[in-house]
Amino acid sequence: MNQDYITPNPWSIIEDGFEVDRVQSSESLFSIGNGSMGQRANFEETYTGPSFQGSYIGGVYYPDKTRVGWWKNGYPEYFAKVLNAPNWIGINVIINDEILDLFSCKKVENFRRELNMKEGWLGRSFEATLQNDITIKVDIKRFLSLDQEELGVIDYHITPLNSEAKITFIPYLDSGITNQDTNWEDQFWKTTNKEVSDKQGFIESHTLKTFYHVCTFMESHLFLNGNKSETKGKPLQKEIEVSISFEEQVAQGNTLSLQKYAGYTTSLNHDKSELISAATSVLEKATSEGFEGLLNTQKQAWSEIWKMSDISIDGDVKAQQGIRFNIFQLNQTYTGTDHRLNIGPKGFTGEKYGGSTYWDTEAYCIPFYMATKDQQVARNLLKYRYNHLEKAIENAEKLGFTNGAALYPMVTMNGEESHNEWEITFEEIHRNGAIAYAIFNYHRYTGDYSYIPEMGLEVLIAIARFWEQRATFSTQKNKYVILGVTGPNEYENNVNNNFYTNYIAKWCIDYAVENLRKVEIEYATDYERILQKTKLTTTEIESMLEVADNMYFPYSEEHGVYLQQDGFLDKEMVKVDDLDQDMRPINQHWSWDRILRSPYIKQADTLQGFYFFEHHFKKEEIEKHFDFYEPFTVHESSLSPCVHSIQAALLDRMEQAYAFYLRTSRLDLDDYNKEVKEGCHITSMAGTWMSIVEGFGGMRVKNDQLHFAPKIPKEWTSYSFKVNFRDRILKVEIGHDNTNFTLEKGNQLQIVVNGATVEVK
Known part of the structure; x- marks a missing residue:
């Protein structure tokens, strides 16, 4: 209960x-x-x-x-x-x-x-x-x-x-x-x-x-x-x-x-x-x-x-209380005025996780702060990582990487790795990808490219170097593989070819090279400075692209889905609904050995890739993967329900999307994971905001334009939110019969609603 x-x-x-x-x-x-x-x-x-x-x-x-x-x-x-x-x-x-x-x-x-x-x-x-x-x-x-x-x-x-x-x-x-x-x-x-x-x-x-x-x-x-x-x-x-x-x-x-x-x-x-x-x-x-x-x-x-x-919800007081509690705690935790500070998973509500910075900031929090503050707040969060680049390079050197490859820490206060669980510290390397993705996401949303030539490109090069060195060429597969990792699903350790990790590794390299070429043409002075500082060569770029172009992704022809990792189908594939509910949450009832051998997924993993890179896949592919993986997901990470809510809304599964929304918004208030006395789940609260804005509101940025595909849970009468998009403040009000867009600040804005272009003045 x-x-x-x-x-x-x-x-x-x-x-x-x-x-x-x-x-x-x-x-x-x-x-x-x-x-x-x-x-x-x-x-x-x-x-x-x-x-x-x-x-x-x-x-x-x-x-x-x-x-x-x-x-x-x-x-x-x-x-x-x-x-x-x-x-x-x-x-x-x-x-x-x-x-x-x-x-x-x-x-x-x-x-x-x-x-x-x-x-x-x-x-x-x-x-x-x-x-x-x-x-x-x-x-x-x-x-x-x-x-x-x-x-x-x-x-x-x-x-x-x-x-x-x-x-x-x-x-x-x-x-x-x-x-x-x-x-x-x-x-x-x-x-x-x-x-x-x-x-x-x-x-x-x-x-x-x-x-x-x-x-x-x-x-x-x-x-x-x-x-x-x-x-x-x-x-x-x-x-x-x-x-x-x-x-x-x-x-x-x-x-x-x-x-x-x-x-x-x-x-x-x-x-x-x-x-x-x-x-x-x-x-x-x-x-x-x-x-x-x-x-x-x-x-x-x-x-x-x-x-x-504020997000206002009419007709559902528990949902309203939940989202405001999340927004309140986020604003209590980080105001964006001090680039030395970041967002700990428990914020100022407890000691668990050490109050340190995790990949949660880049994957979940930056969208909230970009849209509800001004872009400088999100830029400060990116600057925090740039300021720690040398430490990230040192962290990689300690593990045997060379030539300026960087591995950002899983947990940090000052840029040094400070997490002492082997399967997390050395294997959960996908956090590098989240940091590169945040740079992409920041530029996509704000339109501010200046961060990349000033700071971001150095980060992208160092991350691309890491992935190039971390991949291994498999003569058996005639592809590059990434061995011995832990994906976002921490209920699998030391697996080979985690789809999400391999996919984001390939993307990081491609994105770094894409921006190298853009900066070379448009920011020649910065380009020369960066090349001199990083000593990047044409041969090295070719080697990186060789890895990216030939990355291996495990795939099941039988199920028509990418596999979470090479051995995923070797497990006893019992779905969550068939589990004894007295055994939930499994992390409080099962041995770690039993968990690692199970098919159960702590949080979105393969689906995390489909969330980040939705624009790379057809809706039918997203649906097929959602239907395959969600039934094995126990949602025992606070970061899990929000991603699933967003994807369920995309797939018009509104009952499921609403259930996931309630779980993420009231995770602490109702103590779903029976651990709130240790502190609140601050970083996942940004995911709650995304569940409404990106999930129900269907907000995306495509080709420098805001796109919306509004939906509304049947339990609500209406809801509204605001976003600050490129110095325009847009208010969105969504009901069962209509959606209103009001430009509260800035020049007129062209948006796309359900595929149709709309001018908001």
Whole structure:
């Protein structure tokens, strides 16, 4: 059974009622972020029940030494970890000398938590009866400022309901934190300085090994019935903690509140000797605006984001809530303003996957950011990879490749490979293809070719060199083969001739050579610079094309389909529908050995190739492959349902497309994979957006034009979305009987709808 406690609502994620066994799931679902930092929805006050503490700073990581049973040549030395940063949200609350702890209260009633996606804040309220029989009403609101990206704000209200009470607020900063997923139980942080006064506190600390310097800061103000209290705070210090105690006697029915302004300044953006002064400036600006002023600015900032990125669905509140949750989390995770940052698969919602960059960014996220932001945001994501090109070449050299061949890492923070599973690190080499494809996709969508002569062509050459060296000539097949790989389907390891890998390898070489010729003719100066830098020769180009022109693709004449890999039909071909449902998900019930011998596909693999290169195949071919592979797909990757939804819509299988859409859009809200407590699936959320825009909306770019083939699920009355295409903002509204296109910005646009050309003015 999927979880089902989130109240359907078009603009908010709402939890009613307090249940201990869902606290950790809610900590993920109600996470907040602002592109620079993020915070799981941990309680501010003490909580002694099961909890997963998480505060994260974009770009701050630790190289946790690789831990494997048997070291092999070429293993990465470390696994990069986004760090659980010093805790800034903490506020101990004491009522008549008893600590408020929902885990130990006599009674918790009217508990409500709301993540307001429209306005960008997290709220929580409840009534609690403590062991000392005092009943209090609590109301809390917090957010991470989009306007001031180093700042978080908390407004914490307490009202005694059944008697007067002595209320003590102790806001604190704590640098004695650890990650849940350390390899060696290392201490990641060293605290170097603490300062605290009657209202401000600072802790300076730095990461070990990487030496990121961070100042965690806070300032707190006390209010009684909305009026500022004259009560002075009492500063307190411990070895790794600073706190300020505020104590006040509060009459029954009166409200005492604490406003806490806090956050991080880091050596990524400031000189390490000036972190406290930078923090002081943040606090000065924040407190001058006040909580309400900052909240109004937050609402305006989110209003601007939603103007462009919202998808509106009429007639299906669960579908509406799902897509907005996905769009909200994507915008919380990455704003596109800092080319040093990227998008981790869990974003700022958990530690799994180390917060690192995967091929998810290029394959799934770039289309969302291209269409809902401006092209500079997507260009920054491509620049991130160009900046790591030398590291990618070094990664390939460690595995024995030469002559400037590049293997981009499966997992990275700084360009170095930092993933320590053999079958992923050394075999899942198709990620190289996703990076080249993103360059193609960016140019196709934006029309901006300048990236390729400036940066992209060097990346394409290095990737083409890798594929040329990675292929082996088979005298038996009289073709080039690629041996010992893992495709997107990680439920097959060390296979030969994965169709998707071979296909994208051939395409990468052809695309690199195509752009070499274009740059030679149209950007002669860049061409000479690139040739001089890469030392590329005509002989080498011919050798690359020899590999591409003679690439082997496994094919079944019996089934009329390309095979996922050479041995795919040797398996016991039992379809998913014939599996015992008690064994699902198989990754939580079967041994890895059994999974590897099964025909079951974790996510789109051969179909991933048909999704990327739809324009290379006839619709009948796509249909045949979809019908062959989807029945063996268990969709146990978050990246799976969106691709299948898009292809089902293309094939007019709208019931199937809708079912896949619901699964991808509510993957975390309904916890399909029973793992949401580890964090949300951020990168797959971009695939949810694609399910609507590319799937139901049928949007494609062909020959420099937007094409649409609109469809609508029967469960919906209508839906609408906007895309920014080459500095034109186009609004698309789709109903059962008509589709409207409105040009909201830019010069007139010629689009193609169901094969007919339409002028939008």
